[in-house]
Amino acid sequence: MVMRNSANERPARRAAIGRVTLHDEVAARLRSMIVEGELSPGARIPESQLCEAFGVSRTPLREALKVLASEGLVELLHSRGAIVKRMCVQEVADIFELMAGVEYMTGQLVCQRATAEEVEELQDLHARLLDFHRRGRRSDYFRTNQKIHRRIAEVSGNRVLAEMQADFSGKIRRARYMANLQQARWDESVQEHEAFMEALAQRDGDLMGQRLRDHMRHTGDVVIRALREEGGA
Structure with missing residues (x-):
């Protein structure tokens, strides 16, 4: 499958995009x-359909493809367009392993350095996350989940750590979304969010670090298992 529209159907026209931040x-x-x-792994990016x-035009689309190629989501083919990049199981496993360590340090730092206002901001995001889970709004949940982890890294006060978190999170974004497709793991993930947010409220850095690390490990285990069952390389 490339797009949900069949080959004989015209793609549903989406709202036109403004010119300010086009690509x-x-x-x-x-x-x-x-x-x-x-858009499925290995599928060719249907440039004409997407432009329509x-x-x-093709120019902002191709600029966007370069951005996504840098994130490891697409593969640019010389003079032949682009395809959705397939996930390498070992690379995904390596990134999750590294991210678990990063999350532990992040939890320690954020409990030491976050202001009361920043903690409140994270609590508000967490409340939205719970609401999206209750209503089964998976895509909204995932975007909020990503924002929470990004903000925790930013609030840690370590710019290098935050940049590293953003870089690696981009590389495993698709893999992390896969984990929440399983209802049992989605429910478990929410409980893990509750647990590390409780540690943040207590300003217990070691506990928050441990819970963030375990959350990342559990997600990685689910994803790697699913990729291997699909016969991933």
Whole structure:
């Protein structure tokens, strides 16, 4: 499957994109389509269909593809367009392993350095996360989940750590979305969020670090198992 529309159907026309942040907006839409499985691993990017659907020319689309290639989501083919990049099981496993250690340090630092206002901001995001889970709004949940982890890293006060978290999170974004497709893991993930947010409220850095690390490990275990069952390389 390439897109949910059949080969004989015209793609549903989406709202035209404004010109101010054109290729960034195109990249954001394409990123969501890839992460959420609307564009399948190994599938060719249907440039003409997407240009029509988004109401843009090929130039911003191709600029967006370069951005997504840098994130490891697409593979650019010389003079032959682009395809959705297949996930390498070992690379994904290596990134999750590294991210577990990063999350532990992040938990320690954020409990030491976050202001009361920043803790409140994270609690508000967490409340939204719980609401999206209750209502079964998986895509909104996932975006909020990503924002929570990104903000925790930013609030840690270590810019290098935050940049590392953003870089590696981008590389495993699609893999992390896969984990929440399993209802049991989705429910478990929410409980893990509750647990590390409790540790943050207590300003217990060691406990928050441990819970963030375990959360990342559990997600990685689910993803790696699913990829191997699918016969991933």
